[in-house]
Amino acid sequence: MKNIFTICLLASTLAFAQKSDEERVKSFYDASLLNGKSYEWLDALSNDIGGRLSGSPQAEMAVKWGERELRALGLDKVWLQPVMVPKWTRGEAEKAYFQIGGKKTAVPICALGGSVATKASGLKASVIEVQNFEELATLGKEKIAGKIVFYNRPMQANLISTFSAYGGCVNQRYAGAMEAAKYGAVGVIVRSMNLRMDDYPHTGSMTYGETPVKDRIPAAAISTKGAALLSAQLKEHPRLQFYFKQNCQQFDDVLSHNVIGEIKGSEFPNEVMVVGGHLDSWDLGDGSHDDGAGVVQSMEVLRLFKETGYKPKRTIRVVLFMNEENGLRGGRKYAEVAKEKGEKHIFALESDAGGFTPRGFSFDCSDAAFAQVQSWKPLFEPYLIHYFAKGGSGADIGPLKDENIVLAGLRPDSQRYFDHHHAANDTFDAVNKRELELGAATMTSLMYLFDKYGTQPELEEKIKG
């Protein structure tokens, strides 16, 4: 009953304040589209700094850049939060070909993040194509030992959310080497997580799990066109040889930082709301969509509050997380420190799904909190924001999860995301200024509503108290 009462109270408050909310929301969209800073920031992060894998000099440049830009906004507080991160380097550009008789055909590959190198002269072996781990088990050691396992299960094109298609395939990349090593494979080639047919190999994180160091085998992604060609050739020439060479290297952990800025809440300074993206990226492109976009949109939320003269009641914190891609150390560290300090986080929003036209949000929260969000849908309709669903939020804010927090993820249009994800064409020119700015305004509007009305778990607590 309390829930229903609270929602009614809230709804009537909302009806009364509706006009003002509409005006506020419009002011965020207007300011973002007419006088936004997100695109200029992304230009700097992508083109002046570029790809910024954890532990790289570019990642450290990005930390300094983020701190400097947040300071320039005149926030109440800006600081760096130390965190140890893995350091892995790709080394020289990888080489690969398949060989039929005397004829070698080059194919585009890249080492998966965290993979071991091949020996300096490279690795050459015959290839066995599989679609999944079950097929590995069926084939067994006899058919696999001494070979390169080629995982070629494509992303399912008839899924409307490309993230679902990704989710259905990515275990090949993440755990493929670990699984293949159990059957004596000497290397792994994985079809890129990409719905387009093109020549870009897509990297991404992988794990060796408990595999002893001596048994770890090198793993690389092959472009979708390369995968199709290899698969076709294997049907005709099952004994073809595949060669690849990569000299990537894992180093000891190094010190890096999350970059944090905040506006102190005017009424409830002890209630913290987080908005963020991750500052690190893969190394092949410049990380514009993943996740430069999320970084600059999150910064823009605080800038838009200031530019439009909105003074938040609660403490609004932007967090530029380090090391989402290959460790999640930044996200874990932020949550750990927040817990140590006994900080009360009521809401966290992440943008980490590309800088495309925003469609809405997914929410990891209670039913009551979700009902509260749904009451705000009409405010978003003029901006064609229509998608409000329960679902995952973002990797970096995940560690903050408890029963009293509402977690949310921006959901942009997903159709083009995996065309660029973790590949050399994740570059600034693939981001449209308006789409990026619409995302920033949409995030700002949601932050504003949670700031103004609080979150449902929090309201319930107050009623109880």
Place this chain on the structure above:
Amino acid sequence: MKNIFTICLLASTLAFAQKSDEERVKSFYDASLLNGKSYEWLDALSNDIGGRLSGSPQAEMAVKWGERELRALGLDKVWLQPVMVPKWTRGEAEKAYFQIGGKKTAVPICALGGSVATKASGLKASVIEVQNFEELATLGKEKIAGKIVFYNRPMQANLISTFSAYGGCVNQRYAGAMEAAKYGAVGVIVRSMNLRMDDYPHTGSMTYGETPVKDRIPAAAISTKGAALLSAQLKEHPRLQFYFKQNCQQFDDVLSHNVIGEIKGSEFPNEVMVVGGHLDSWDLGDGSHDDGAGVVQSMEVLRLFKETGYKPKRTIRVVLFMNEENGLRGGRKYAEVAKEKGEKHIFALESDAGGFTPRGFSFDCSDAAFAQVQSWKPLFEPYLIHYFAKGGSGADIGPLKDENIVLAGLRPDSQRYFDHHHAANDTFDAVNKRELELGAATMTSLMYLFDKYGTQPELEEKIKG
């Protein structure tokens, strides 16, 4: 009362048949995304034929291509519908610069479609910048005579629909020369209809209205970056000279064709439903978004019906209209012939807003028909199709309008559309395969629903009868 009764009847029919509708819709999306032909067709139209302005050899190649591809589908009937179209040619690439003292700075321009040429040596004059026609009137002949009028009103970036922003500016392009000529201007330069800052000039149609031939002045579009530069320089150097040269030419009308194919209805063959896009395009790019996408999506509707084994009750006709861009002769001819033959058209759908992720449809129809459409919204939700609004449909199907027809336009995401519209970068690589295919499946689903349930005006007529 009859309306309400009909809607209730319809709603209960729909509830009963819901599962089957869901399955049908899914079959269209699956077939389009897994085994679609739209992208392959667009590749041919864009890359083998290219830009296809009415009256050009490429436009005639496109007619032949369309006819051949429709015949290959095994439709019940395919034919060409003759129509006389204007023929205008751009000639050599245009040249333009502004000159301050001895220093010439080149800027990217292109002739507007239908413009007269400059004299062979070009046109040089001082420039007066205006934002709109009211400002022209205020300045009057004294300030304008002998000068080049530079229309520089930008598209309004804070409008969410870029088509609204276009609508607020395009009179500068369409009627700018005619209006400026009234005050003795010698030429017109128009800021490109583009929300991005870049180096592409965007062409498009214009009119001289009743201006006598001897008083017609040349008109060109300048890129947005060029416009910004010229405007800034004019503030410092108001007497700078602008030079441009274009040798475009208007010829007598020539014979061309609409390309039409149909599947005969199994139950109501005399009720016609049209789906279409326009086969002609501007000449600078290859016309992939405008409107190659609409052409291949419309063809795909009929192909998907056949591939999934759906046999329409009504006659489904695909029309590839000629000459939307600079005359609308194809659309007018189609409606004229339909009227002459006494054909009963109950529904027409056009795709002419780019091959981007579909968001929904706009409808030009009665309230009752719109209520019918809204009852179908849940069927589209799994595909993130959420936008159903009253509004314009499409230029080519507009001439079919009467009280008994439902007209609809596909509404894709509009954010990137004017980045490419009528410019050299409207090319195949700017179209994403999945986005194009989602649009085709969305159109097919709507056509299916109207075919299965009929349209509201038609139902009302049956109840009356």
